[in-house]
Amino acid sequence: MEGKDRAEGSRVEGDALKNKRVVVGLSGGLDSTVSLYLLKKAGAVAIGITLILLDWHSDVIVPLIEKITEKLDVPLIILDQRKEFRKEVIEYFVAEYLAGRTPNPCGMCNRLVKFKGLRGAMRRTGSDLIATGHYARIKRRGERKSIAMGSDRKKDQSYFLALIEPELIDHLYFPLGEMKKKEVMEIAEKAGLMSLIRPESQEICFLTGESYRDFLEREIGKRKGRILSESGEILGEHEGFYRFTLGQRRGTGVAGGKRLYVLSIDPTTGDVILGEERSAYRKFLEVKLLNQFEPLREGKSYRVRIRQNHKPAEAHIQKLEEQTALIAFDEPQWAPAPGQIAAFYESDVLVAGGIIDRAFN
16 A cells, blocks of 8 residues: 555645635644745635634734735635634533543644634635645545645644544645645745744643643632542642643652652542552553544554654554444553544554543553
8 A cells, every 4th residue: 555655735836736726724823824825836726714713813813814815915714713612622621621631622623613614614715625734744545535644753743633524635735744844934934924923832722821720720710639649648639630631740749759640530539649650551542432534443453642742652453333442552651641632543644533531451
């Protein structure tokens, strides 16, 4: 299969995009702005789409994007998705932490808000493609198109696309898929775009400088409880179990002695269990809400990524039932967190994604 794979929607060159109608998701940041510039340069009929997800977007981000689209002579459509974002992302984020889990709001936003909005805009404008600034690629595997990791593995964002609807793949285009970040910045500088682009942020978009712990406390109040050792010894107390995530070492409130890591969180009692590093490894995962781009097969091995910065690890599917998979890693993995995405790969191709429901030995 590897010999038949070929990348599409990566380098924006040649005549493949000439006169193609493309809706381009714009955030006002470097990556989406350069994607729009490259598509316009390639002769595509580009239409900028920006989504208002939070109240401050109207006053801060929209005027910025208006300047970008004006400079590039591209029409702009503004979609108000504040209600959808509140329900599908913020309320989901809060509920998951209340359940003692560690959610991935970006992955859920891509599925239930962003790409839904972009797909609707594509249909209404009679466009052929949806383009975003993700560092990912589209590969053709025989007759099938697939999402693949970006060439720049350090910037690869395919993990965050693991939950989007499979039928979207035929319409996706990733202009930055073959590029490195440095190259993208050089393009923006040469095109005179840098002064228009808003600074990048690694934080969750709706936190706007606030820690997620303080945000949750403001949303739901304190949820005090005990901090315990693996043997049940009381090590201290905490202000809210949602302030912890599996594998966490810093900020537990327990100082001195050997290094201790969060091993489990019980939202019913409020207890947070700490233990040694070796106790945080898990061999088995139960993954639910499976989203399959290509059919998974029981007994088959895949490379599975359990967080964005995790190197995909070899695992095989022990049991497969509708939207649930039980997988076993060849080697136990560090602190898989329920609520996070599990992304399944064949080589560098994303074949499925789902939500980690539990991890155990």
